[in-house]
Amino acid sequence: MGSDWRVPPWVRRPAAAVIDASWRWVGRLGAIGPDDRRGRRFGAFGEGSVIAFPPGAIYNERWIRIGAHTMIGPHVSLTAGMAPGQEMVSDPVVRIGDRTLIGQGSYIVGHFCIEIGDDVQTGPYVYITDQNHTYADPDLPIGRQWPVESKVTVGSGSWLGAGVIVLPGARIGRNVAVGAGSVVVDEVPDHCVAVGVPAQVVKRYVAGEGWVATHGRAGAGTTEAGTTEAGTTEAGTTEAGTTEAGAPPADRRHNDTNGPNGTTESPAVDAAVSPDARRSTSSKRPTRETT
Secondary structure, three states, rough: OOOOOOOOOHHHHHHHHHHHHHHHHHHHHEEEOOOOHHHHHHHEOOOOOOEEOOOOOOEEEHEEEEEOEEEEEOEEEEOOOOOOOOOOOOOOOEOOOOEEEEOOOOEEOOOHHHHHHHOOEOOOOOOEOEOOOOOOOOOHHHHHHHOOOOEEEEEEOEEEEOEEEEEOOOOEEOOEEEEEEEOOOOOOOOEEEEOOOEEEEEEEOOOOEEEEEEEEEOOOOOOOEEOOOOOEOOOOOOOOOOOOOOOOOEEEEEEOOOOOOOOOOOOOOOOOOOOOOOOOOOOOOOOOOOO
16 A cells, blocks of 8 residues: 555544544453353452453463452463463462553563452552572572472552562562562561662651661662662662572472463453462473473
């Protein structure tokens, strides 16, 4: 079609109105609620909750529980285990509380235990998982080494900014604000502000004083060495997305890797929502053929 082709205004205007109305109609019909057949697959799906259309990858819903009046945005992947039909050991694998908002394009990838509390809000494209790769054996490809699993918690009333990554073993307290793009790898106490890679506390609420800057001081959820004024480390930090020793002995491992959690590419509703150890797999889990 030539570059000089133009839709006449008297055609474009009504066509645009029809497309917009159809888009909204598909979004309303495609959303998943507690009374829908797909909603009834979940271990729990609270009253007034919704998963916006189009969803991302969702499978093994039986081990996923969603509270009441919770909104999960479009293109959000919500999974338990490696593949559809897998029998899980822990139940639930993923629990999301009441009145929580999960931003569009986010991933909640559970294998053992992820708990997201009440009244939590996330920005778009947040990634939360309780499983990670290890690199303990320098001679074996990382993809063939047993991943490690460790429980993840996000306390009630917290807010995770856009693009936040929450890794295995992270324990985010109540009413915590995590800055956009931060990577949470360990504990963040209640009533704090944490930023950076890895995320470190830069403010905390002190009774009688209000919000007080920590300046990366030890005892405020940060390490004493290698911190800057903004509370981020310059050296001696763990690699983002990995554990410090490759495989902490307290964690459990299994011989699987992250499953297919891609999102679909279908129209999104314009009411998109943006803004709670042991092995999680059974002997029936999928096996990998190595070459």
